[in-house]
Amino acid sequence: MYCLASVTSDGTHWVLRRNCSVTPRQLGAMYALLSALSLVVAGFFWTHGAWMVLPFSVVELVAVGAAFLVYARHATDGEHICVCRGRLVVELEDAGRLSRIEFAGHAIRVEAPSGQRSLVSVWGGGRSAEVGRYVRADLRPVLAQEIRRALREP
Structure with a gap:
């Protein structure tokens, strides 16, 4: 069983990065x-x-x-997903641009990918995000399950 998250005192974090061999x-x-x-x-x-x-x-x-x-x-593209204090925060970095989306904890829906090329969908409160670009396709359902589990925990 894989565990993609790291659990700290302030919440559960997923740091997903591109696999680059040269900085x-x-x-x-x-x-x-x-x-x-x-x-x-x-x-x-x-x-x-x-x-x-x-x-x-x-x-x-x-x-x-x-x-x-x-x-x-x-080379430094990545995703940082954090569940802390009942909120889900998704930060996406693409070519030096950082975008941040926050979701309220009680109204978040997380959907596992339906196909080999699809990503994990997160939406709630009129906002949506797709995460898991830097995770192998076979581990994306695991990521969705871990996010759901972290959202249920107090």
């Missing part, structure tokens, strides 16, 4: 090293008369830099 800082260092190496090789060929290597190297570095930037913007 944005490591990615920046890797890009700087790649750029330096590529420009040294291009400079060598440029000094030996193959001047077209340098512009292609710059185009390559711009394309790789753009791809790294897109990756780095989403």
Whole structure:
């Protein structure tokens, strides 16, 4: 049986993050090293008369830099779900933007995902949120069950 939550004195928390093997800082260092190496090789060929290597190297570095930037913007994406003091708080971070939705404890409905690609739905008080993006599809029903259980506890 899985337990995705951590229980503290102030409530039950789920911190769900993207599984990233490289941090944005490591990615920046890797890009700087790649750029330096590529420009040294291009400079060598440029000094030996193959001047077209340098512009292609710059185009390559711009394309790789753009791809790294897109990756780095989403490397810290995640969800923080908290049940504390009879309230459910859902914080979603996407590309550096943080959105926060609060639900009143007595009127919250939590629905487990119906299919492999669907997420856990939470709604109440005219608001709704979908959570579980960073949890394996087979563990999303477990997440829904844990949220329901935490909402029932005093």
